Amino acid sequence: MRVGMIALLALLAAGCSSADEPDARAAAEKYVSAAQNGQSCALVAPRAARDCTDPRLDGSVGEMQLWGDEAVAAVGDKRVYLHRFSEGWKVTGAGCSGEPAECEVGGP
Amino acid sequence: MKKFLRENSLTLAFGLLFLGALVGQFFVGHADFNERQLTAGLNEVSLGEYLVSSDFWVDVTENWQSEYLQFFLYVTATVWLIQRGSPESKPPDKAGPQPDKEQQVGQYASDSSPRWARVGGWRTRLYSNSLGLVMLLLFLFSWSMQSITGWYSYNSQQLQDFMSPVGWLSYVGSPDFWNRSLQNWQSEFLAIASMAILSVWFRQHSSPESKPVGAAHSVSDRSG
Numbered sequence: 001m002r003v004g005m006i007a008l009l010a011l012l013a014a015g016c017s018s019a020d021e022p023d024a025r026a027a028a029e030k031y032v033s034a035a036q037n038g039q040s041c042a043l044v045a046p047r048a049a050r051d052c053t054d055p056r057l058d059g060s061v062g063e064m065q066l067w068g069d070e071a072v073a074a075v076g077d078k079r080v081y082l083h084r085f086s087e088g089w090k091v092t093g094a095g096c097s098g099e100p101a102e103c104e105v106g107g108p
Numbered sequence: 109m110k111k112f113l114r115e116n117s118l119t120l121a122f123g124l125l126f127l128g129a130l131v132g133q134f135f136v137g138h139a140d141f142n143e144r145q146l147t148a149g150l151n152e153v154s155l156g157e158y159l160v161s162s163d164f165w166v167d168v169t170e171n172w173q174s175e176y177l178q179f180f181l182y183v184t185a186t187v188w189l190i191q192r193g194s195p196e197s198k199p200p201d202k203a204g205p206q207p208d209k210e211q212q213v214g215q216y217a218s219d220s221s222p223r224w225a226r227v228g229g230w231r232t233r234l235y236s237n238s239l240g241l242v243m244l245l246l247f248l249f250s251w252s253m254q255s256i257t258g259w260y261s262y263n264s265q266q267l268q269d270f271m272s273p274v275g276w277l278s279y280v281g282s283p284d285f286w287n288r289s290l291q292n293w294q295s296e297f298l299a300i301a302s303m304a305i306l307s308v309w310f311r312q313h314s315s316p317e318s319k320p321v322g323a324a325h326s327v328s329d330r331s332g
Contacts, residue, residue: 047149067260068162069153070267081270085151093270101270108270 020066020084027089028061028073028080035094040105045083045090048106055095055104081106130168137164148268162260166288169257173250174292180243182300192328193308195319199328211236251289255280258288 027043034040034054041052059076069084079101081093095104102108113120134155141163142152158164188204191197209216213236217226224235234241255276262284263273279285303317308325312318319327 045149065263065267065273067267067273068264069150070264072267072273081267083150083268092268096270099271103270 020071021064024066024071024082024084024089025061025064025073027082027091028064028071028075031080031082031091031094032057032061032075040091040094043091044094044106045085045092048090048092048094052105057095133167134159134164137167150268162257162264166254166257166261169250169254170288170292173247173254173289174296176243176247176250177293178296178300180240180247183243184240190328191304191308193325194304194328195307195317196304197328254288255285258285 031040031043034043035057036054038054040054041049044052055078057075057078057080061080062074062076064071064073071082071084071089073080073082077097078094079096080091081096081103082089083092091106093101093103093105093107096102096107100108138153138155138158141158141161145152153161186197189197190200190203192200208214212218212221213225213232214228222235224231226232259274259276259279262279262282266273274282307318310318311321311323313321
């Protein structure tokens with residue numbers, strides 16, 4: 001049982017941190033690039049699509065953290081939140097700052 | 109085969125009940141998780157994704173750790189603590205560690221005693237406390253697993269709520285971790301206290317967890 005649990009946790013850790021990061025990072029980079037070209041609303045989750053605008057994002061995607069099906073990317077002094085849908089990663093909040101966050105697109 | 113089943117029926121029956129309940133928890137947990145996902149405007153997850161999710165495993169391990177804590181404390185505290193009249197307790201005059209003769213260790217061990225009970229030294233000391241130690245290790249292991257799976261689940265929820273993830277040390281000091289731990293501990297401690305005191309006055313015919321039906325309320329250390 002113990003070996004099984006350790007294996008399971010290793011699987012969880014591996015699944016959450018490394019295997020999915022390239023996909024999440026690619027989605028974040030595509031979104032930032034689209035936002036700078038005024039075409040980012042096609043890449044957001046349905047809930048964030050209401051009143052969608054292109055956020056002001058300066059710089060490129062920096063540090064990323066993945067936890068389960070959620071990810072957050074630092075872009076300059078702002079944050080971009082993503083969720084993994086069955087069709088791939090989509091942005092749920094962008095141009096976010098503060099805690100609790102205020103976002104230019106989506107968010108709480 | 110029949111003999112094996114009869115002689116191990118307690119472990120087998122509860123092992124099967126455990127598996128049945130775990131499978132049930134898995135399916136209703138999956139349905140509950142997906143309901144919350146849809147409410148949050150997110151997508152449903154498959155059974156396979158839920159099986160390896162931290163949300164499922166934190167719910168499992170938070171219950172496991174409290175059960176092993178309960179039995180660790182029960183096994184070790186009853187060396188010293190007494191409840192007069194309870195079949196779960198020793199008689200008041202036997203509180204504390206008992207002599208080797210009574211415990212059948214060292215020179216008082218018989219040919220049928222386990223080897224580590226006969227050999228003396230550290231092996232006999234270790235074996236003399238092995239039940240409590242195994243329960244303690246299982247508690248520490250499952251509590252650690254709760255802290256890790258809970259940390260993943262908590263940080264996932266943090267990101268879903270557009271907050272920042274926290275480090276493991278911050279998580280084990282968080283209300284979420286201690287709420288999950290204490291809500292399980294309080295029920296286990298209530299169960300022990302209830303069993304100790306209720307078995308003074310109430311009986312279950314033919315159960316080793318009860319005194320014989322006709323035993324006096326004041327009698328401890330007898331089972332029916």
